[in-house]
Amino acid sequence: MSGEATGGDPDADAGPRVPDDLDAVREALVSWYEADHRSYPWRETTDPYPILVSEVMSQQTQLDRVVEAWHDFLDEWPTVEALADADRAGVVGFWTDHSLGYNNRAKYLHEAARQVVSEHDGEFPRTPDGLQDLMGVGPYTANAVASFAFDDGDAVVDTNVERVLYRAFDVPDDDSTFERVANEVMPPGESRVWNNAVMELGGVACGKSPRCDEAGCPWREWCHAYGTGDFTAPDVPTQPSFDGSRRQMRGRVVKALREYEALPLSKLGPRVRVDYGGEYGEAWLHGLVSDLADDGLVEVADGDDDEPVARLRR
Structure with missing residues (x-):
């Protein structure tokens, strides 16, 4: 680890500690991911429609719970045209029956399908900016679809990725800094594999309870948390003091x-x-x-x- 805060004093406590040798950091993570990762069906396609469905379904829902619902949804509406032609009540009913959370997500997904068909001749926009024109598609979802479908996104930053960056490179708990460092570390033009890999790292090795050695975390030699033993993170509260508790x-x-x-x-x-x-x-x-x-x-x-x-x- 370089110990250098990006764009600042090398000894500044508040700045990220991004390693100097980014090529080694990148290669280590991608090799780890490609050697072994969790298998999800939406990772096996570059079709933006099923990828969008998976992204909307997985909002605040564990991925393992999404798999069956995702298959059932695509069995019912296998193409974006089929979803656009569907009765909205049926789509919302499906969402409720599969306990997928807020029904507004079903409504927005249905409307987004109609937009793709009516405004884009059935072709999804390919960039994050273009995808955000679709109903209910915010910056995170747009970037994820652009990355996984078209390999044309920025770094995806969700809670898992923030936890990884906070621990590994001592990135301050600040949204704009997380985004800046995430994009700095991501290899140019490789958003598909990189975003899958860093999200896998957060889900498998660097969860709220870290499994660094057990999961063979590829960033241990650079990781600030691994070196110091301090595995707190923005979404992992510190153990409250026993005194007075x-x-x-x-x-x-x-x-x-x-x-x-x-x-x-x-x-x-x-x-x-x-x-x-x-x-x-x-x-x-x-x-x-x-x-x-x-x-x-x-x-x-x-x-x-x-x-x-x-x-x-x-």
Whole structure:
């Protein structure tokens, strides 16, 4: 790793650390992808219609769940012309029956098919800008279709790709910086294989729980996270501090009840927190004890003066 922030101070903490030898970085990822990757049917075609269908279906839906629905959809409407001629209610009904999320996506996909047929003589636009003229096709989907169908897109940047760039090259959590670095690293004119490869890396090796060695991540020698052991990312929150946490306070309740067997809540509270009261007063303690009761660890009964008394469940 070069340790150099792109366009800035080599020691700047806020800048990306993109390796100097981009050719080696690119070759390593593409070779890793081509040697072995998950098989999805839309990766086996360059027809923009089934690729668009897959992209719309996979929005916020796991890819493995999409496969059956994708096959069923194309069995029902095998061409963009068939979809354009379809009854919209039928398309929306299909979407609902297959639990594919927001029905607006079905409506927009149907309208986009009609646009391709009526405005483009059945031929899809080939560029991201042209594809964005289609109903419901935003920048990400347009770029994905341009890349996978026509090998004519920019770098695709989704949550998985952001996580990869954040960890590997210490890219700041900023949309414009993610896009800039993603396009800098992508080899010119190879958007199809590159975008498939980097998305595969994020899905297989660099998920929220990284599998660097197990998946044979090809970027380990350059990866900032692998070198430092810090695998946080924009969509991977850091582990909350144990000190002062609800988990710690639940443990203190159990510890106090082990020592005293049973305690009224007014006496239990100060043994859990020395600053018991106010925000961390009776209502807060009731919540802790109720959680432990739900877990079968504690039982609560009325004591003298009807004050609740907590004890460990035997």
